[in-house]
Amino acid sequence: MITREPVYADAPSNLLDCGWRVVLQALGDVGRAGCLTAQALMMFPLLFTSSRSRHEVLRQMFVSGIKSLAVITVVGMFTGMILGLQVGLELRRFSKEIYIGSAVMVSMLREMGPFMTGLILAACVGSSMAAQIGTMTVNDEVAALEIMSISPVRFLMAPRMAAMVIMTPVLSFYTCVLGVIGGGIVGLTQLNVPWDQYITVAMDIARERDLYVGMLKALAFGIIITGVSCYEGFTTTQGAVGVGQATRRSVITSFLLILVFGYVISRLFYDV
Amino acid sequence: MIKFDKVTKRLGGRNILDDLSFEIAKGEIFVIVGPSGTGKSVTLKHMVRLLTPTSGSVWVDDSEVSAVNGSELDRVRERFGYLFQGGALLGWMSVADNIALPLREKTKLKEPEIRERVSEALRMVGLENDGAKYPNEISGGMQKRAGLARAIVRRPEIVLYDEPTSGLDPVTARTIDHLIRQLNEELGITSVVVSHDLQGALLIADRIAMLTGGRFVEVSVPKVFVATDQADVRGFLDAQFITKKGVDGM
Numbered sequence A: 001m002i003t004r005e006p007v008y009a010d011a012p013s014n015l016l017d018c019g020w021r022v023v024l025q026a027l028g029d030v031g032r033a034g035c036l037t038a039q040a041l042m043m044f045p046l047l048f049t050s051s052r053s054r055h056e057v058l059r060q061m062f063v064s065g066i067k068s069l070a071v072i073t074v075v076g077m078f079t080g081m082i083l084g085l086q087v088g089l090e091l092r093r094f095s096k097e098i099y100i101g102s103a104v105m106v107s108m109l110r111e112m113g114p115f116m117t118g119l120i121l122a123a124c125v126g127s128s129m130a131a132q133i134g135t136m137t138v139n140d141e142v143a144a145l146e147i148m149s150i151s152p153v154r155f156l157m158a159p160r161m162a163a164m165v166i167m168t169p170v171l172s173f174y175t176c177v178l179g180v181i182g183g184g185i186v187g188l189t190q191l192n193v194p195w196d197q198y199i200t201v202a203m204d205i206a207r208e209r210d211l212y213v214g215m216l217k218a219l220a221f222g223i224i225i226t227g228v229s230c231y232e233g234f235t236t237t238q239g240a241v242g243v244g245q246a247t248r249r250s251v252i253t254s255f256l257l258i259l260v261f262g263y264v265i266s267r268l269f270y271d272v
Numbered sequence B: 001m002i003k004f005d006k007v008t009k010r011l012g013g014r015n016i017l018d019d020l021s022f023e024i025a026k027g028e029i030f031v032i033v034g035p036s037g038t039g040k041s042v043t044l045k046h047m048v049r050l051l052t053p054t055s056g057s058v059w060v061d062d063s064e065v066s067a068v069n070g071s072e073l074d075r076v077r078e079r080f081g082y083l084f085q086g087g088a089l090l091g092w093m094s095v096a097d098n099i100a101l102p103l104r105e106k107t108k109l110k111e112p113e114i115r116e117r118v119s120e121a122l123r124m125v126g127l128e129n130d131g132a133k134y135p136n137e138i139s140g141g142m143q144k145r146a147g148l149a150r151a152i153v154r155r156p157e158i159v160l161y162d163e164p165t166s167g168l169d170p171v172t173a174r175t176i177d178h179l180i181r182q183l184n185e186e187l188g189i190t191s192v193v194v195s196h197d198l199q200g201a202l203l204i205a206d207r208i209a210m211l212t213g214g215r216f217v218e219v220s221v222p223k224v225f226v227a228t229d230q231a232d233v234r235g236f237l238d239a240q241f242i243t244k245k246g247v248d249g250m
Helices: A015-042 A044-048 A051-064 A066-093 A097-138 A141-147 A152-190 A195-205 A208-234 A239-269 B040-047 B070-077 B095-106 B111-124 B140-152 B170-187 B198-204 B222-227 B231-239
Strands: B002-011 B014-024 B029-033 B055-060 B080-083 B158-162 B190-195 B207-212 B215-220
Touching: A015 A152, A015 A208, A044 A051, A044 A152, A051 A066, A051 A097, A051 A152, A066 A097, A066 A152, A097 A141, A097 A152, A097 A195, A097 A208, A097 A239, A141 A152, A141 B080, A152 A195, A152 A208, A208 A239, B002 B040, B014 B040, B014 B055, B014 B215, B029 B040, B029 B170, B029 B198, B040 B055, B040 B158, B040 B190, B080 B140, B095 B111, B095 B140, B111 B140, B111 B170, B140 B158, B140 B170, B158 B170, B170 B190, B170 B198, B190 B198, B198 B222, B207 B222, B207 B231, B215 B222, B215 B231
Parallel strands: B029 B190, B029 B207, B080 B158, B158 B190
Antiparallel strands: B002 B014, B002 B055, B207 B215
């Protein structure tokens, strides 16, 4: 049941009480958002039972993927160019600039590709999800779905989750490819590293595991962004102001979780 | 059919509903009136478990709505249609698709049959030419009528109306009132209406209840309701120029 009772509490008696309530509230939010995310993931099989559901997943893939493509193209390309330039300038001091390909490739695959994709999707797609579902919540549309016995998690959240689970790794890979191309352009134009040499070094150093870990990160980021954004949307109160607050919270929380989970996944797969 | 048994609902440190008990019979039009913020919509939301009582129980026939969950709650809710104040139509779907939604999602009807049922519902609410429009392309009154069409398209046993005529011009408001009466007479639908509009309530109600301070201070048939000397009811009636003989001619 998404629709919740309004929660009222007396004003906190002191600073400690206030802090304790914030902790409890945060733990409650994590638990509820986690349950909601798990519910949405478990409903994936239901999405393939009707053509309407499949069509909705495709529509959400278009919204989250294709509509973000322009921003991701620019960000991916320039991330690779910045990486290539900064690393290349340092390597040039040791006359090792031919290795910028490896630096750009590994950085993009392991970290920058999924990270930048996650940030862009949290800002573009996550905020839009929170705003849309939040508006539906304050306009009683979510309650209307519940009264019609239509699960809002299945109807609204699961298609978005499926779309993000598919599109985030795909877009992350796309960002990596563009980043490597961007690094190559900088190598060619500013550091005099021939294109074929740049690509050969990049491909020699990169391992399959770098790609898989990067894709895993992207997958996790997609789930996090959708879970956080839909949870914020479903728990929106207080009209237009509440929708604004939910949108802001969804972006901030997604950003923070992307950073934290990015580190945790790296730590799991790459021993120091 | 619907029974509130000593229902108390505490919100924000005060009892919105205070030991409220009443019953609504099958096929009845039961109108709840009262000032803003007295818990009329809260009462309605308890009937479909959008809210749960702090104490007491809500029953629909043999099902305790306030205690059921999961598929059992779904089964109870499937007996209801609910008209929200703003219509609560999904903005990205056309009016016809909004009305077809519960049929597409919750029944195994074939598409031609769904289209037929949607056309019938649109005809009943006078929107037969507006099915292709989107909610933001139609007026507030039309949105309410579309919401009503969606509420009745699955032929529910009970329809709950939350302020069905608020914010509407008098002509549209009376159209909606007639529609509620017509649905009750033609389909035998039990109706619970929450309203400020006493003139409309007197027109359609089998019984009217006045909610003040979390309790019903008067529950009676319209003729008795307008003639009562209960102070809260009298004040409410006077404010809408309704005397003991009916609407004041002024």
